[in-house]
Amino acid sequence: MLNNLIISIIGARVQTRTRGENVIPLTCPNCKNGIEINNVLIEKIKKRVLIKCNDCEEEHNLFEYLDILTTDNIFLRYSFISNYHHSGITDFIPGQLKKVDIPSDFKEVHKIFVTPFGEGVRPIQCFTIILSKIEFGIISIKREGESYPEKYGASYLIYGNKTGKKLPLWTYILTSAKSFELENNFRNAIIECQTAFELFLTVYTKEKIRRLYSENIADYIYLSRRPRVEDLTKGIMKLAVGKTLPELLGGLDQDALYQKWKNGVNDKRNLIVHKGEDASKEEANEAFATIFKLVIFLDPDILHYFSSEMTTSTNY
Numbered sequence: 162m163l164n165n166l167i168i169s170i171i172g173a174r175v176q177t178r179t180r181g182e183n184v185i186p187l188t189c190p191n192c193k194n195g196i197e198i199n200n201v202l203i204e205k206i207k208k209r210v211l212i213k214c215n216d217c218e219e220e221h222n223l224f225e226y227l228d229i230l231t232t233d234n235i236f237l238r239y240s241f242i243s244n245y246h247h248s249g250i251t252d253f254i255p256g257q258l259k260k261v262d263i264p265s266d267f268k269e270v271h272k273i274f275v276t277p278f279g280e281g282v283r284p285i286q287c288f289t290i291i292l293s294k295i296e297f298g299i300i301s302i303k304r305e306g307e308s309y310p311e312k313y314g315a316s317y318l319i320y321g322n323k324t325g326k327k328l329p330l331w332t333y334i335l336t337s338a339k340s341f342e343l344e345n346n347f348r349n350a351i352i353e354c355q356t357a358f359e360l361f362l363t364v365y366t367k368e369k370i371r372r373l374y375s376e377n378i379a380d381y382i383y384l385s386r387r388p389r390v391e392d393l394t395k396g397i398m399k400l401a402v403g404k405t406l407p408e409l410l411g412g413l414d415q416d417a418l419y420q421k422w423k424n425g426v427n428d429k430r431n432l433i434v435h436k437g438e439d440a441s442k443e444e445a446n447e448a449f450a451t452i453f454k455l456v457i458f459l460d461p462d463i464l465h466y467f468s469s470e471m472t473t474s475t476n477y
């Protein structure tokens with residue numbers, strides 16, 4: 162039936178786009194529904210209070226909402242490194258290259274998924290190929306001796322970054338950590354996680370020290386001697402916010418998070434760099450989630466950086 166629909170409107174190229182919608186990686190651990198990011202939520206996170214889910218009304222702490230970060234779901238994993246998603250529907254003829262437009266507001270494309278559909282049609286294997294900045298292709302594989310319908314429908318999903326969205330350098334390094342993990346380069350993923358965190362700590366503490374003390378003190382700390390990560394999490398953190406990172410994270414769940422960073426990211430990164438140690442997918446995944454949780458804990462406004470926009474189009 163869907164096939165008939167597609168064939169009947171071929172030739173009339175229709176394009177519709179919906180307004181952007183924000184998607185963020187905060188998910189209720191109980192009902193699995195996503196939570197909309199707004200200033201009320203950010204204020205709650207800043208006050209370190211439990212957050213009530215709007216759907217199931219259960220209360221959980223921030224870190225439980227962020228447990229989704231270690232998910233194995235491939236779509237979600239791409240959504241953590243992309244601030245722009247675009248979904249659409251098109252059609253293709255089995256065995257022929259189908260060209261599809263990539264919206265012009267993509268700065269870069271990370272991944273395109275395609276799923277053929279049609280009621281009662283024979284399953285067909287297909288994959289995508291990026292042809293240029295503005296076009297991708299759907300290639301379908303016809304097996305010899307098999308008969309196929311004239312056309313298939315296909316839904317596609319493009320993950321990438323949007324032009325014009327300026328973000329701090331450390332966010333690019335953290336997303337590059339996830340990209341390395343998706344490419345099964347787990348050692349580099351962990352190294353990037355630690356680099357992103359060190360850079361974040363520098364930006365975070367420097368801004369506060371400049372405001373609290375003087376430009377001279379900030380210059381002395383950051384320019385004359387480059388701070389080591391131990392200083393950034395302890396002495397310099399205390400100067401900036403009155404507590405060291407382990408003190409800020411005091412409490413059952415948070416202590417565990419500090420240890421995860423110390424062993425799973427900081428020490429692990431040194432073992433990789435200095436001893437050539439190997440790393441697993443689970444270790445890389447956990448390292449990314451740990452750093453993400455730490456930066457959101459220290460500065461909840463950062464959630465805005467990771468919100469992503471989604472648009473939809475239909476091309477027939």
Ligand SMILES: [Zn+2]
Nearest residue numbers: 189192214217
């Ligand atoms: Zn819920």
